[in-house]
Each structure stands twice: as C-alpha cells, then as structure tokens.
Amino acid sequence: MAEAREQWHSRAAFIMAAVGSAVGLGNVWRFPYVAYSSGGGAFLIPYFVALFTAGIPLLILEMGLGQRLQRGAPLAFGAIRKPLQWFGWWVAGLSAAIVIYYTTILAWSWTYLWHALTQAWGDQPETFFFETVLRRSEGPGEIGWPVGPLVIGMALTWLLIYLILRKGVRSVSKVVMVTVPLPMLLLAVLLVRGLTLPGAIDGIRYYLTPDFSMLTDWRIWLKAYGQIFFSLSLASGVMIGYGSYLGKKAEVTNSALITGLANCGTSFFAGFVVFSMLGYLANVQGVAVPDVTTSGSGLAFVTFPTAISQLPALNALFGVIFFVTLLTLGIDSAFALQEAFTTGFHDKWGVHPEKLARVFVLIAFPISLIFVTRGGYFWFDIVDKWICDFGLVISGLAQCLIVGFLYRVREFRDYLNEQSEVRLGNWWIWALRYVTPGVLSVILVANLLEEIKVGYGGYPRWATLIGGWGTVLLWGVLGFVLWRRPQNSDRVNARGED
Amino acid sequence: MPLSAWLMLVFGCTILYGGLAWCIGIAVRQRDRNANASAESPTAAGPEDR
Numbered sequence: 001m002a003e004a005r006e007q008w009h010s011r012a013a014f015i016m017a018a019v020g021s022a023v024g025l026g027n028v029w030r031f032p033y034v035a036y037s038s039g040g041g042a043f044l045i046p047y048f049v050a051l052f053t054a055g056i057p058l059l060i061l062e063m064g065l066g067q068r069l070q071r072g073a074p075l076a077f078g079a080i081r082k083p084l085q086w087f088g089w090w091v092a093g094l095s096a097a098i099v100i101y102y103t104t105i106l107a108w109s110w111t112y113l114w115h116a117l118t119q120a121w122g123d124q125p126e127t128f129f130f131e132t133v134l135r136r137s138e139g140p141g142e143i144g145w146p147v148g149p150l151v152i153g154m155a156l157t158w159l160l161i162y163l164i165l166r167k168g169v170r171s172v173s174k175v176v177m178v179t180v181p182l183p184m185l186l187l188a189v190l191l192v193r194g195l196t197l198p199g200a201i202d203g204i205r206y207y208l209t210p211d212f213s214m215l216t217d218w219r220i221w222l223k224a225y226g227q228i229f230f231s232l233s234l235a236s237g238v239m240i241g242y243g244s245y246l247g248k249k250a251e252v253t254n255s256a257l258i259t260g261l262a263n264c265g266t267s268f269f270a271g272f273v274v275f276s277m278l279g280y281l282a283n284v285q286g287v288a289v290p291d292v293t294t295s296g297s298g299l300a301f302v303t304f305p306t307a308i309s310q311l312p313a314l315n316a317l318f319g320v321i322f323f324v325t326l327l328t329l330g331i332d333s334a335f336a337l338q339e340a341f342t343t344g345f346h347d348k349w350g351v352h353p354e355k356l357a358r359v360f361v362l363i364a365f366p367i368s369l370i371f372v373t374r375g376g377y378f379w380f381d382i383v384d385k386w387i388c389d390f391g392l393v394i395s396g397l398a399q400c401l402i403v404g405f406l407y408r409v410r411e412f413r414d415y416l417n418e419q420s421e422v423r424l425g426n427w428w429i430w431a432l433r434y435v436t437p438g439v440l441s442v443i444l445v446a447n448l449l450e451e452i453k454v455g456y457g458g459y460p461r462w463a464t465l466i467g468g469w470g471t472v473l474l475w476g477v478l479g480f481v482l483w484r485r486p487q488n489s490d491r492v493n494a495r496g497e498d
Numbered sequence: 499m500p501l502s503a504w505l506m507l508v509f510g511c512t513i514l515y516g517g518l519a520w521c522i523g524i525a526v527r528q529r530d531r532n533a534n535a536s537a538e539s540p541t542a543a544g545p546e547d548r
Contacts, residue, residue, distance in 0.1 A: 044510050265514040421524045
C-alpha cells in the first residue's frame with residue numbers, strides 16, 4: 001500500500017514556495033531592462049494585458065491540474081491521455097535541464113560573494129568577469145578543465161539543494177519562509193541605498209517615463225508576453241508539481257493570482273533598485289543613463305559591481321547584500337525545478353524524496369561542471385537559449401492545447417470554482433484555448449525563423465545542434481524510456497490505474 | 499520626473515500592489531470564515547482545507 005501523499009504545511013507555505021519559484025534572477029536582471037527598452041512606463045500596459053490573459057490563466061491551469069490529479073507533470077498528463085505521459089516526462093526533463101545549467105549562475109554568485117569583500121574586480125569588472133572568474137576560452141570548441149573556484153560554488157549550490165529537498169515538501173515548506181522574504185528585504189535595503197545616491201532619480205526617470213508610440217509596435221506586445229511567460233516559471237512542470245502537494249479541497253485560483261501579482265510586483269520593485277544604481281553610476285561616470293544600461297549577466301556581474309565599487313561608503317557590505325540577494329533569489333527557483341522533475345519518480349515508482357534528492361544531485365553535479373569549464377559560458381548560453389526559446393514555448397503551447405481541447409475544460413473550471421475564492425469565467429477558457437496558444441505560436445515561429453536565417457550568437461552550427469537541439473530532443477528520448485518503464489504495482493493499485 | 503512617469507508609477511503600484519492586497523484580503527477573510535466554521539463544528543474543516 002502506498003503512503004499518503006505529502007502536503008504543504010499551510011497555504012502560506014504553498015504560496016511562498018510558488019512565489020519563490022517564480023521570482024528569480026530574471027526579475028532583477030531582465031525585467032527592468034525590457035521595460036526600459038520597450039517604452040518605459042508604457043510597457044506596463046502590454047505587460048498587464050499579458051499577465052491577465054496568459055500568465056495567470058496558465059498559472060491557474062498548472063496549479064489546478066496538479067491539485068486535481070494529485071500528481072506531478074508526467075502522471076498528470078498521462079491521466080489525460082496515456083501516451084501524453086511521454087510529453088509530461090519531456091516537460092519535467094526540461095526542468096531538470098534548466099536546473100543543471102541554472103546552478104552555473106549561482107556558482108558565479110558564490111564566487112562574487114567572496115570577491116565582494118575586497119571588490120576584487122577593481123576598475124575593470126568586465127575583464128575580471130570573463131578572464132579572471134570564468135577564464136573564458138575562445139569558443140565552445142575549446143572546453144578546457146572546470147575552473148576551481150566555480151567548482152566550489154557549484155558544489156555548495158548542489159549541497160544546498162540536496163539539504164533543502166531531502167525531506168521533500170516538508171523541508172521546502174520551512175525553507176521558503178526564509179528564502180522568499182529575505183531577498184525582498186535585501187532589495188528594499190538596496191533601494192534605500194540607491195535612492196539616497198546622487199543621480200538616482202535620473203535613472204528612475206529613464207525607467208518610468210512612458211513612450212506610448214511604442215505600443216503600436218507588435219513586437220513590444222510579443223516581448224511583454226515573453227517576459228510574463230518566462231518570469232512565472234510556467235511550462236516547466238514546476239507549478240503542476242507544487243500544486244500536486246495541495247489538499248483535494250485546497251483553493252487554487254486566488255493563490256495563482258497572489259503568486260502572479262507578487263512575482264510581477266517584485267519585478268517592478270527591482271526596476272527601482274536597478275535604475276537608481278544605474279542613475280548613480282551614470283552620474284559618477286559623467287555619461288547618460290542609457291550608456292550604462294544593460295541586462296542579464298552583464299548587469300549582475302559587470303555593471304552592478306562597478307556601481308558597488310563607486311559607492312561612497314560600505315562598499316563591501318552592499319556588495320555582499322547584492323550577491324546574497326542573487327543567491328537567495330536563485331536557490332528557490334533551482335530547487336523548485338529539481339522538485340518538478342523528481343516528483344514524477346515519486347509518483348510513478350514511489351521513490352523516497354531523500355533518495356531522489358541524493359541520486360539527482362549525484363548525477364546532475366558532474367554534468368553541471370561542463371558549464372564551469374573555460375568554454376562553459378558558451379554552452380550555458382546555447383542551452384539556455386534553446387530551452388527557453390524552443391523547449392518552454394513548445395511545452396506551454398502544448399499544455400494549453402491539451403487542457404483546452406482534450407481535457408473537459410469547462411468541467412475543470414467548474415471544479416476549480418467549487419473551492420475557489422475568485423470565480424473563473426469563460427475568459428479563462430478563451431485565454432487557454434486561443435490567446436495564449438496564439439501568442440506562443442507567433443513567438444515560436446519568430447524564434448525558428450530567426451534561428452534558420454541568422455543562427456544564434458555567431459556560434460558554429462555543430463554547437464547549436466548539440467547543445468541546443470540536442471538538449472531539447474534528448475529529453476524526448478529519455479521521456480519515452482521513462483514513460484515505457486512499468487509503474488510499481490502498489491502505485492498502480494493506489495491510483496486505480498493500469 | 500515628468501508627470502507621465504508619476505502617473506505610470508501610480509498605475510503600476512495600483513494594479514500590482516493594490517491587486518495583491520485585495521487578493522490577500524480575500525484569502526485572509528476566507529481563512530477567518532473557515533476558522534469560525536471549524537470552531538462551531540470541529541468536523542467542518544480538516545487538514546485537507548490547506
């Protein structure tokens with residue numbers, strides 16, 4: 001007889017975990033730049049439209065599916081149509097692939113946390129990042145050995161993930177009560193520091209001043225949908241896995257609304273932190289704010305360290321605060337992604353959470369070392385691009401179509417409404433069936449055309465074929481193998497399935 | 499900062515933080531109602547309500 005499924009300690013623990021998973025590094029290093037370069041304050045209009053017509057409907061779908069079926073992505077899709085379990089394993093596999101390369105950023109952050117004590121990057125942070133920290137080679141063909149300090153950072157990250165996940169959702173319920181509010185608090189400290197610096201208000205003016213003429217450009221709307229989609233940890237099976245640990249009578253719709261709004265509220269807030277610092281940096285360097293504005297790893301590991309070095313006092317303290325913020329933002333997303341993958345093994349074969357966490361970490365850690373080799377930065381870039389631009393988009397599109405057309409969606413909506421604090425109307429079904437699939441199809445076609453016409457990042461084709469398409473397709477093969485492996489007989493009996 | 503930037507600031511804060519406060523308010527009121535219901539009838543709400 002299989003044991004009873006674990007549940008979250010409380011509704012607050014579930015919401016905290018979902019917010020922790022959604023809020024990640026992208027909220028700090030991507031949203032502010034996308035907003036600034038896409039019409040400033042005017043970007044909020046397409047951003048909110050995307051949030052309410054695609055982000056929150058998909059969030060409700062994923063949390064609701066997990067809660068109703070009490071299974072992670074693989075068996076949840078398998079319950080809709082048996083062969084779809086293959087798709088479910090592929091979705092979960094994407095989350096495993098993401099956590100393996102995502103830990104690279106946390107390894108960089110650990111290294112920078114150490115260097116922040118002395119601001120070791122000096123006055124050449126770009127050279128320091130690429131040559132001293134990453135020891136970057138000439139291209140993806142020149143891999144080299146793993147870089148020692150980054151291996152230590154990687155090992156620390158995986159050890160933390162193991163410790164957090166070894167008791168399953170019981171330990172996650174406790175950890176998120178610290179790791180979710182802490183980065184918010186640290187961001188608030190950085191904001192207070194940023195706002196008291198000269199030039200900060202100039203930075204914020206660039207961030208907020210609206211350019212409404214940009215709203216007539218369809219690409220801005222596409223960007224808003226893309227930002228919402230990637231920012232909410234959608235399509236990777238995380239929210240299905242987390243939802244599966246809710247009780248059968250638990251509320252879903254309002255929890256999804258809270259998660260979505262908290263995630264976007266953090267992004268909006270982080271924009272003030274980033275742009276107040278950029279305004280100060282521009283002021284000190286005597287240049288315009290756009291000249292220092294950047295995003296991604298360039299913002300976190302080049303521009304921000306420069307700003308920290310230029311602070312009038314307590315540079316080491318604010319350096320440490322910034323990199324601890326990155327670490328705490330990233331670790332929630334990392335363990336949520338691993339949990340999304342391993343939940344399938346628990347559901348299908350009844351493997352204990354501690355064993356799952358241990359085996360996954362022991363397999364994933366050596367694989368992740370590829371990304372901290374001298375050529376690792378290039379492979380990180382390629383895998384990230386393909387998983388996000390193709391893997392997750394295809395997964396999100398397929399999820400909407402599967403639930404919208406193969407899974408009695410009206411009955412599903414009524415089920416959610418029975419226990420919900422906020423009622424769903426027909427708009428939700430329309431969003432799932434037409435709006436989100438329509439937008440994701442356009443994004444997918446645009447990404448495919450760009451890849452065919454110009455390639456990506458000047459990388460050789462063999463590298464994008466192996467690292468990009470290879471990673472996405474590999475999980476299709478592994479997903480097939482996992483689907484075909486028979487389920488444990490006690491799990492079959494417990495669920496009344498064959 | 500220009501007036502339009504201030505207006506977008508108010509717009510963003512109202513939708514995001516106002517919306518968040520509204521949703522949390524609904525959840526808190528529902529929790530209180532459930533607590534009252536379970537106090538009146540101990541079998542009305544169990545651990546599955548989490």
